[in-house]
Amino acid sequence: MTTENSLPPDAAGATEPTAAELNPENKIAELEGRLAEMSDAYLRAKAEVENVRRRADEDIAKARKFAVESFAEAMLPVMDSMExxxxxxxxxxxxVLEGVHATRRQLASALERNKVVEINPSAGTKFDPHxxxxxxxxxxxxDANTVVTVLQKGFLIADRVLRPALVTVAAPK
Structure with a gap:
């Protein structure tokens, strides 16, 4: 005859569940508690994501609104000189001519500080359609397809063409 004490333990070495663990009401209460914790964590994470998105939208709106601030600040001395x-x-x-030259230098400096660079190809430079x-x-x-004269300077802003240089090009021979 075999007694309870002589039964071999299962492979994991676990003991039999207690009566409290087998009670379905305890399981339901435990699961409801875990569900409440997870729901709370989900709602907190969702609120945090919404806050981050709202702050990012506000930052983008401010950046757009004040994007020209440094450029406008650089233009103020030019305006003062003209006035x-x-x-x-x-x-x-x-x-007056001396003042105009000084004002142009101020303007060129302000543009350069704001990464606005002249496109002024010299004669003989290969034509670049970009x-x-x-x-x-x-x-x-x-040589054919090279710049002969520049009719109007172009400008780049941070490596993007703001206005192309207007040029005449040498015809093929």
Whole structure:
């Protein structure tokens, strides 16, 4: 005859469940508790994601709104120089011309600080359709498809063409 004590333990070495563990009401209560914990964790994570998304949207809106702030700040001295020139209507032509050159240097410096760079190809430079716009093709004593003259400078902003340079191009011979 075999007694309870002589039964071999199962392979995992577990003991038999207690009466409390077998009670379905305890299992349901335990599962409901876990469900409540998981629901709470889910709602907290969802709220956190919504907060992060809202903050990101606010940051993007601020960035768009104030994107030109540094550029506008760099343009203020140029505006001041132009207003000073207007304020002196009796100035000599030489003085006005000197002021115009100084204002142009201020403007060029402000553009450069804001990564706006001139496209001004020299004669003989190979025509680049990404940076140049050919206005006409003219006969010239240089290689075909090269720049002959620049009619209007172009500009890049952070390596993107803001305005292509308007050029005439040498015709094939």
């Amino acid at each position: 000073a020139a207007i304020a002196t209507p009796d100035a000599k032509v030489e003085t 940076q140049h716009q050919a206005i006409s093709v003219v006969p010239a004593e240089q």
